[in-house]
Amino acid sequence: MSPVIGIVLRVEYPGNTNNLIVNEEYRNAIIKNGAIPLGILPPQTINYTSVKYNDQEELTKKEKNIIIRQIKMCDGVLLPGGFKINKYDRFILEYLIKEDIPTLGICLGMQVMSNYKRENLWNERNSSLINHKGEGYMHSVTLDKSSKLYSIIKKEKFEVTSRHNYHVLPNDYYDIVGVSSDNYIEAIEMKNQNYHIGIQWHPESIADDISKKIFNSFIKACSLNDKKEKSDKK
Numbered sequence: 001m002s003p004v005i006g007i008v009l010r011v012e013y014p015g016n017t018n019n020l021i022v023n024e025e026y027r028n029a030i031i032k033n034g035a036i037p038l039g040i041l042p043p044q045t046i047n048y049t050s051v052k053y054n055d056q057e058e059l060t061k062k063e064k065n066i067i068i069r070q071i072k073m074c075d076g077v078l079l080p081g082g083f084k085i086n087k088y089d090r091f092i093l094e095y096l097i098k099e100d101i102p103t104l105g106i107c108l109g110m111q112v113m114s115n116y117k118r119e120n121l122w123n124e125r126n127s128s129l130i131n132h133k134g135e136g137y138m139h140s141v142t143l144d145k146s147s148k149l150y151s152i153i154k155k156e157k158f159e160v161t162s163r164h165n166y167h168v169l170p171n172d173y174y175d176i177v178g179v180s181s182d183n184y185i186e187a188i189e190m191k192n193q194n195y196h197i198g199i200q201w202h203p204e205s206i207a208d209d210i211s212k213k214i215f216n217s218f219i220k221a222c223s224l225n226d227k228k229e230k231s232d233k234k
Contacts, residue, residue, distance in 0.1 A: 003075035003222035003223045003225070004035070004036045004038050004073060004222075005030045005037055005038065005074060005077070005218075005219065006038050006070065006071060006073070007026055007027070007030070007038070007039055007078045008078070008109075009039050010023070010080060010082030010108070011048050011049050011082060011084045012049070018049050022037070022039050022080070023080060023204075025202075025204040025205055026078060026080050029211075029215050032215075033212070033215040034219060035222065038070075038073060040067070040070045040071065040092065041070070042086065043063040043066035043088070044059070044063060044088070048084075053086065053121060056087045059087060059088065059091055067088060067091060067095070071096070074222075076102035076103065076104070077092070078106070079093070079106065079108075079109025079110075079113070079198075080106055080107070080108070080204075081106050081107030081163075082107070082108040083108070084108075085115070085121060093113060093116060097116070097190065097193065097196070100193055101225065102194060102195040102221040102225050104199075104218045105199070106203070107163070107199075107200060110168060111166065113168075114168035114185075116171060116173050116174070117171075117172075117173060138160065138161055138162070139159065139180055139181065140158065141158060141159075141180055141187065142157045142179055142180075142181075143155070143157075144177040147189060148177075148191070148197065149177050149178060149197055150177070152214065153214070154213075160201035161202050161206045162200065162202065163202065167185060174188040174189065174190055175189050175190070175191055176188055185200065186201060194221060195218065195221035199214070203215065
């Protein structure tokens with residue numbers, strides 16, 4: 001049976017509406033690679049568009065259990081790109097790590113990862129001469145050859161499509177496994193996890209061989225997780 005991939009919903013840009021959405025590119029990428037997408041919704045009854053992170057209440061036990069119940073319907077979770085980190089994003093990440101659930105973070109999703117266990121959210125605004133923000137903009141990424149991501153892509157240097165205004169800072173819990181030519185962090189991994197990879201670029205936006213390998217490897221890991229869960233229940 002096809003694995004179920006949870007997609008965490010994001011605030012709709014430009015932020016003047018009270019909508020949480022799933023970008024069609026993510027939904028299509030999951031379906032095209034043989035999996036079933038399922039939206040993961042936050043449990044608090046607040047306007048996530050307008051309420052700032054520091055003004056959001058901490059999740060209650062009941063609200064956390066609502067998120068956990070949704071994640072338990074999934075074999076893996078995609079943390080997609082977006083425009084704002086909310087407190088539910090951080091709890092979702094913590095639970096995924098605790099339960100070793102296959103996780104792929106893209107753009108903002110990787111920025112959520114980079115703030116794992118960080119007391120205050122911190123990402124820096126880009127100041128490079130290389131343009132990291134723009135539809136279809138391409139720049140190079142170089143991977144660490146000892147990384148899981150390199151074993152998936154099997155290529156050390158390649159071009160990616162990028163659109164982000166901020167870049168992440170090092171985090172002691174993650175290994176930096178990919179950098180851009182201007183030395184911004186472009187890929188991170190948590191190596192004590194089965195599959196836990198964050199990338200700053202957008203593989204869902206370009207149908208090249210590298211993007212296919214990323215989604216195929218993620219969905220394969222989710223399929224193995226599905227089989228493991230069924231075996232554990234017997």
